Amino acid sequence: MTLLQTGAEGFQVSPSVLVNAAVVLVVAYLFGRFLTSVLSELAERSPRRRITIKLFIPITKFLVYGAATYLVFGPLLRLSSAQLLAVSGLLGAALGFGLRDLFAGVVGGLLLVTERPYQVGDKVEIDGDYGEVTGIGLWATTLTTPDDTVVRVTNASLFTSNVANANDGNPEMMVVVDVAVAPGADIDRATGIVEDALVTSRYVYVDDDHPVVVLVEDETYYRTIRGKAYVADLRDEFAFASDVTERTLAAFEAQGIETPTFPGVGVVDDGDG
CATH class of the missing domain: 3.30.70.100 (Alpha-Beta Plaits)
Known part of the structure; x- marks a missing residue:
């Protein structure tokens, strides 16, 4: 059986592809969590370099999850024209039925890594919420407020809200x-x-x-x-x-x-x- 097929029964994916994709995603998640824990521990042990070390946490996540995404969707690069058309239709329908905001959040996350308006450890105000950036994910940024409340702000807010950074990457x-x-x-x-x-x-x-x-x-x-x-x-x-x-x-x-x-x-x- 080929990896992906189209025909009278429509667009199909072989079971082996689904199993491999699930394994890759689980391994990527666990490996990403492990690296995040190691970097966080190193950062907390060095207060003067805490923000610099934590800068690598979102970068590491993007590299791990990016590699996993490539391994999962790599077979799509070898599809025929008819198969590519079917996949494009599925993605278009998914975006149209509610994944548009998720997609915008992921794009915002990529901009956070490249432009760095803030990084993990900074004190920022985003869309009215003020606190320390404790996590930058593919879709959302996590803030911990002075009252120890955890707030998740979608990365898509970069396109619609002002971001105030109180320390701009410095410990002072x-x-x-x-x-x-x-x-x-x-x-x-x-x-x-x-x-x-x-x-x-x-x-x-x-x-x-x-x-x-x-x-x-x-x-x-x-x-x-x-x-x-x-x-x-x-x-x-x-x-x-x-x-x-x-x-x-x-x-x-x-x-x-x-x-x-x-x-x-x-x-x-x-x-x-």
Whole structure:
């Protein structure tokens, strides 16, 4: 029996082809999971190189699954014109009946590997969801939010949504902390306190390319002191913001720096980088 046949009974595939395809797909899945686990373990053991190592996870998946796809669909390359026409009709019908979104997601996944708007380990916001990229698959990207919620965002969203990358592949990331003070507060002393809280945090990362910046913005009923600084490890984003906020408020209270007392105004951490 040939691998694929067309005739009075229509388009047929020999059982041996189906068995071989199933075996190849199972082996590819298990091998891909094994390589992903190895790379993830290596990445977690080297925080400074974590993002670089995890970059190879989606690339490895695409290579393994791409090879499996070739082995499964390789026989199609040797089909006759009539067989190719039959296969094309089946694929066209499949795409028309619901696989269009899946196909768009796969194309988006290929673009992620080639263009790299983000990679595993980055902190990103996609279509309103913010978190750390913990996986990039053929169809979807997995984010883990600050509340430890796992969100799967289809890769097709690259074509329709903006993507904000807070660290762009670097382990360091800017964190912004806003503190509100009363209009009559001593602004020089207050900014000095905020700056000191930033530079003395155990999470901060400071050098010539990663400075600490403190800005003052006038609002209608209060002033906002905005502190900007980098963390050495992007996973310390919220620990850093909490540390700076807690020590800043304690220093404000100790030195008599007034904060707004009416409801709705206080300390704001917007988490933007």
